[in-house]
Amino acid sequence: MKLTRKERERIARRELIIDATENLIDRLGIDNITMDTIATEAEVGKGTLYLHFKSKKSIYLAISERGSRLLNHAFGKALLKELPGLKLIEELGRTYLKFVQENPVYFTVFNYYESLINDDDLAQSELAQRCEESAREAMTYIVRALQIGMQDGSINNKYDPHELGIVIWGASRGVIHMAFHKQKKHHMKILDDVNFSLQSLVSNFIELIGTGMANDQQSKNN
Amino acid sequence: MKLTRKERERIARRELIIDATENLIDRLGIDNITMDTIATEAEVGKGTLYLHFKSKKSIYLAISERGSRLLNHAFGKALLKELPGLKLIEELGRTYLKFVQENPVYFTVFNYYESLINDDDLAQSELAQRCEESAREAMTYIVRALQIGMQDGSINNKYDPHELGIVIWGASRGVIHMAFHKQKKHHMKILDDVNFSLQSLVSNFIELIGTGMANDQQSKNN
Amino acid sequence: MKLTRKERERIARRELIIDATENLIDRLGIDNITMDTIATEAEVGKGTLYLHFKSKKSIYLAISERGSRLLNHAFGKALLKELPGLKLIEELGRTYLKFVQENPVYFTVFNYYESLINDDDLAQSELAQRCEESAREAMTYIVRALQIGMQDGSINNKYDPHELGIVIWGASRGVIHMAFHKQKKHHMKILDDVNFSLQSLVSNFIELIGTGMANDQQSKNN
Amino acid sequence: MKLTRKERERIARRELIIDATENLIDRLGIDNITMDTIATEAEVGKGTLYLHFKSKKSIYLAISERGSRLLNHAFGKALLKELPGLKLIEELGRTYLKFVQENPVYFTVFNYYESLINDDDLAQSELAQRCEESAREAMTYIVRALQIGMQDGSINNKYDPHELGIVIWGASRGVIHMAFHKQKKHHMKILDDVNFSLQSLVSNFIELIGTGMANDQQSKNN
DNA sequence: TATGAATGAGCCTTCATTCAT
DNA sequence: TATGAATGAAGGCTCATTCAT
Numbered sequence A, B, C, D: 001m002k003l004t005r006k007e008r009e010r011i012a013r014r015e016l017i018i019d020a021t022e023n024l025i026d027r028l029g030i031d032n033i034t035m036d037t038i039a040t041e042a043e044v045g046k047g048t049l050y051l052h053f054k055s056k057k058s059i060y061l062a063i064s065e066r067g068s069r070l071l072n073h074a075f076g077k078a079l080l081k082e083l084p085g086l087k088l089i090e091e092l093g094r095t096y097l098k099f100v101q102e103n104p105v106y107f108t109v110f111n112y113y114e115s116l117i118n119d120d121d122l123a124q125s126e127l128a129q130r131c132e133e134s135a136r137e138a139m140t141y142i143v144r145a146l147q148i149g150m151q152d153g154s155i156n157n158k159y160d161p162h163e164l165g166i167v168i169w170g171a172s173r174g175v176i177h178m179a180f181h182k183q184k185k186h187h188m189k190i191l192d193d194v195n196f197s198l199q200s201l202v203s204n205f206i207e208l209i210g211t212g213m214a215n216d217q218q219s220k221n222n
Numbered sequence E: 001t002a003t004g005a006a007t008g009a010g011c012c013t014t015c016a017t018t019c020a021t
Numbered sequence F: 001t002a003t004g005a006a007t008g009a010a011g012g013c014t015c016a017t018t019c020a021t
Helices: A005-028 A035-041 A046-052 A056-079 A085-102 A104-117 A126-152 A161-184 A189-193 A198-213 A216-221 B005-028 B035-042 B046-052 B056-080 B085-102 B104-110 B113-117 B126-152 B161-183 B189-193 B198-213 C005-028 C035-041 C046-052 C056-080 C085-102 C104-117 C126-152 C161-184 C189-193 C198-213 C216-221 D005-028 D035-042 D046-052 D056-080 D085-102 D104-117 D126-152 D161-184 D189-193 D198-213 D216-221
Strands: none
Touching: A005 A035, A005 A046, A005 A056, A005 A104, A035 A046, A035 A056, A056 A085, A056 A104, A056 A126, A085 A104, A085 A126, A085 A161, A085 A198, A104 A126, A104 A161, A126 A161, A161 A198, A161 B161, A161 B198, A198 B161, A198 B198, B005 B035, B005 B046, B005 B056, B005 B104, B035 B046, B035 B056, B056 B085, B056 B104, B056 B113, B056 B126, B085 B104, B085 B126, B085 B161, B085 B198, B104 B161, B113 B126, B126 B161, B161 B198, C005 C035, C005 C046, C005 C056, C005 C104, C035 C046, C035 C056, C056 C085, C056 C104, C056 C126, C085 C104, C085 C126, C085 C161, C085 C198, C104 C126, C104 C161, C126 C161, C161 C198, C161 D161, C161 D198, C198 D161, C198 D198, D005 D035, D005 D046, D005 D056, D005 D104, D035 D046, D035 D056, D056 D085, D056 D104, D056 D126, D085 D104, D085 D126, D085 D161, D085 D198, D104 D126, D104 D161, D126 D161, D161 D198
């Protein structure tokens, strides 16, 4: 699986463009980016962008794909720990939080994802397929942890693990989204009233749903 | 506090524009709306829009404000019921779900809110203030229910009610957001794997966090 | 059928844009025109162009329509003369020549017409319909003259007048096109070898086909 | 005048590119061709195109040149027939028609010729010279036939053969151009009104100008 | 107050041509 | 000679906002 120099350079160029775009999203916000800006930031001709990406949205999709990959990698490592299922779920939650804190750009792009796949052309691209696959994989990590927990008795098995997985995934996104905003100082007065940290908010969330899904026998001894 | 005919007409005109925009968001999606389409839909001159709203974003903000008001109204009624705090929280959850199902447009606009208040001018407008106030009010309903529950012993008082409120609020948004998308058939393969209804997803969520925050013999020993 | 001031101004603006574009075609050639150029020449904002025309091609189509109208007007007047059919055909030929000489721009645009109606959207526009109608009308003038000539015996009735009309129309276009180029000094060495004027070329052409279509009794005595 | 292998290969490569471009013009239309598509179709690197041609227009010019050469070849053969001049002219007309029917691509490119030689650089290229030469040669064939006809009495010698040649050439192009369009189903309502074939249109045309240029003694007996 | 014509900055995208390898 | 990645000028079009009437 050796790559030729050409191939390596091609990939490097592509990564370069993605890097530049990530920086810009971080600095300017995803709504204030033009192909010109990206070209300038990447120190590349505007036409070159279209050599590597079909469209602007396609660049965002590539970032999304990269982000998913990284997140899945982190999830995969979290799942390796020898812990009861319930603890694994908590571990995944903390992993997600850490990921978002360290890579806020990806979180931004994830939230943009829907509008990307609304583009029919793009939706059928191989890149989009890979994104979907990554999302499914992330979901699978959660479901696995739930199944493990139901097996080892740490998680109440009255829920369907797939459905519970979606609930957890959605709820986590929502909580982190909110916490995230506070941090970014995007105004939002509700968030000013109480003085909390992203950290504590997520901790609370983890505890809340942890208790919620725990098996009675287990939770007693916790 | 009688309004003159002129004032009444002015307000009616304003509402007309908001109505038209809501319809368009529903029909075309919030990203495919121009001031022209709004003017046409509202059967009003394009210039007139600017007599009533400072900008396009300001119209969206007005929708947001109207939505918050309606939601708060529903929340207010839910809180009137004579129920233990834990049940009130569940009631609020169901109320939120019902609201979103009946008024998907507002949910769409709420999710757009952040990009609206990024506009510094708009952020300081009286309209934005009112939005913030509404959000704060919604939050208060939740916190009240939590406080009631902690008082009457139905909710575990180990959490800070404000912080828990934010967690619940964010998590709810996230869960509903996800369920919502499935319904809208915005692709998303993860959601295809499991066959669930918005209804059951939210039920599960309510049960999950209900159990999680409940005061019971189990949690007492924590 | 009084027009309001608004309507009159609207039409004037439209004509202004058409005028400007005609000037530019004359000066720069139809292939070197951009919407920016047109806007500048018309002393109008670029957006204004799109207020009056759907696209660049649509402007050309409007010029085409105007040209056809003018040509038809000239044809109509030519046909009013009290002459035998054969002479009417010759008259139409001279009219066409005069028109092209005086309005070279229209000839240029006519030759561009095909690529305009290849645009499916445009092809169904009302403007395109009017163009087609004009072309048909022009054709009708020729056919009428032929029919008159066959009636009065000046034109050999062995031809189908419609088919002959098309032949004459096409042949005229071709001859004038060629003569035109010579004049415009668009290189073309063949045309340099012989020293002829557009005038004499067309005269010859008219005589040639005039003789060709004449009734034998007539042609002998011509 | 033996060519080295290198030289032969070079020429083959060049022809290959021309072939590919002709195919594309036929399939996509001359306005929808890019250097990329040509390179792909020719299975050659994009840069290679520029090793053999100075520019895109230059490729078209080469096609034009090839087409002229082929047409001249056909004209040459037609002129060999032992026929009175008038019949030779008709023969040339039929030859032209056959050529266009069998090689529509060349007709397309011929019509594009003018815009090619508007490019000053190109106009002075050796290729352009050869094109001009070919056109002159084609013209000469017509003039020769006319001269023969005037000599043998079949063609009325009141015309200047050069001028008449240009008239015939231009008129033929015009008639065929029109007939051609009908066939290509490029809309054009005038052409729908009458049901004619390219064949019959050109026949009529040939008869028309044949009669027109015939000597009186001849035409009487026709 | 109401209108809608006018504006022009801004955007994405295309493509002929160049040039380092 | 052959390649194809890189370029960037150029182009058509959109749309929020302004302003004269």
